[in-house]
Each structure stands twice: as C-alpha cells, then as structure tokens.
Amino acid sequence: MASDAGLDLVEVSPNVEPPVCRIMDYGKWLYQQKRKAKQNQKSHHSTTQKELRLGPEIGENDKNVKVGHARKFLEKGHKVQFTMRFRGREMMHVDQGRELMVSVIESLSDIAKPDKEPKLIGRRMIVVLTPAKK
Template identity: 50%
Template sequence: MTIATDSERLRVNEQIRISPLRVVDDEGNQLGVIDREEAMRLADEKGLDLVEVAPNVRPPVCRLMDYSKHRYRQSKKRQHSTKSLAIKEIRLRPKTDVHDLEVKGRKAREFLQKGHKVLVNMLFRGREMAHVDFAQQNMKTLIEQLADVAKVESPPRMQGRRMNLMLAPLKAVAGTE
C-alpha cells in the first residue's frame, strides 16, 4: 500500500468538476474568477494543464502549469529531502592491538560525526572462540572511546562466529555538520 502525496492528489484538467474557478496563469498572474470551460480553453491554448491547487476554498484555485514537470520536480525535491545515510561497517579481530583499535575508533568517529550508523563486526576464526571475553573487553574499550559521539543502539552480542555492536550518532553531534 502506498501513501499518496499532495502532488498525486491534485485534480487535473477533466477531473475538475466545479465551476467557476479562480485561475492563476503559469507566471503567477491572477486571471480572475472564470468558468471551467474558459479555463480549460486557456490551458489548451497555452499547451498547459489546469491543476486544482487549493480545492478547499470557494471558488477553488486552479493554476495553469505543466503537470508532468511539476510532478518531476516534486519527486526530485522529495529525494533530496530524505537524507541517505548508510550503515558503515568497521571490521575487527579479537587479536586487534591497542593502536589498531584506536585507528579503527577514529574512523568510526568520522562516520558517526557525518551522521552514519556504525556496525562494529568482530570475526572469530578457529580457536579464537575461546577468547570471547577478551573480544568483549575490546568492544567495551571502543564504546568508551566513542562515548562522546555515539550511543549504543545494540550491545555487543555473538551471532555465530561474529560479535556485532551497533552504534548510532548522538543527535547533537550529527546536527553540527
């Protein structure tokens, strides 16, 4: 089920049944209150569509415009308004050294400051499964290192041979850039 947006609910050309209409031309000039047939004739002459932009007022306000161009612009505006944020992934191993952990932490900080979520993934191989407690300590160190820019969305937990941790940016930090 899709939700109709404002531009999809507008009545266009023959869908408009009410007469008279307050008509505005494509440059924004008011043409006054005229009957529907006259407005349709004007739209035809200019090669434009008659679009009902304010149906709840009496008489309804209609505008002469290229409706397909209007819908295209509205969809582009919607695409730009929705921020596309990805989940960035940082991969670690249980034997990751302190300095390497700091480097990965700095990279995670950059992602968080840009407003992205960060998935910290620690992969275990072979006998490393015996050292889960050491890996959890590394995860806690990383959480403490990023406490000023991130909150823990899902705590470190094992999923098969992986330990996952999801970090989300704090609102105050994400809004600065």
C-alpha cells in the first residue's frame, strides 16, 4: 500500500505485539522535526551579565566610553553590572563614587533600569542594570 501511494512504511513501535507501522512521507517528517527544533531554539534567548569596572576618579570621557559599551550590551539584551572599586584613601570619598554611579544610571535610564540602588559591599560598589521592556 505504501509503495502504491509513493510513501514510506515507518515502524512506529517495534516492541509491542503486533508492531505498529505508519504510512507516511519520512523525509518530509524529518524536515518538519528539524524545523520545529530550530524554532524552539530561536525562541530560547539566554541573557548574560556583562561587567564594566569603574574607578571613583574616572574622567568624564572615560566614563562616556564605558556608558557607550554598556548601551551596546543593553541593546543586545544583556544585563550590565557596574563595579566600582575603592582603593586606599578613596574609601573616604564613597559619596563621590555614589554620585558617579547615579550619573551613569541616569545616562542609561532611557534603555535600562537598575535592579537595586548602588550598594557598597566591602570596598566595592555594585549596581546591576537590566534592559527596559519596550
């Protein structure tokens, strides 16, 4: 019957009694399975977290370059973590570092929002930005 119809005879369940067979176009079925797998893989987008490091004494132009890199990462859908490390006597000027972090957050506020406020953990100040939903 399969050869008369120009199709393939495919054994679906060989371990049952009697074995189950199906008349179908096997090449077409394989193509559809590959296509389904490809579609499922497309819909799964993994987000990664990128880290950018700043210092409390960073210059304005250097800060703008870091913000530009962060903007590119956020447009691709990645999370961005800004880390500011305070060394030595820089710990006396944590407020200046916080102001710098706030200015970075404000400059990226059109495409990202912070998960939390900048937080000081030991000698590091950390803030994570996530892409804003459009």
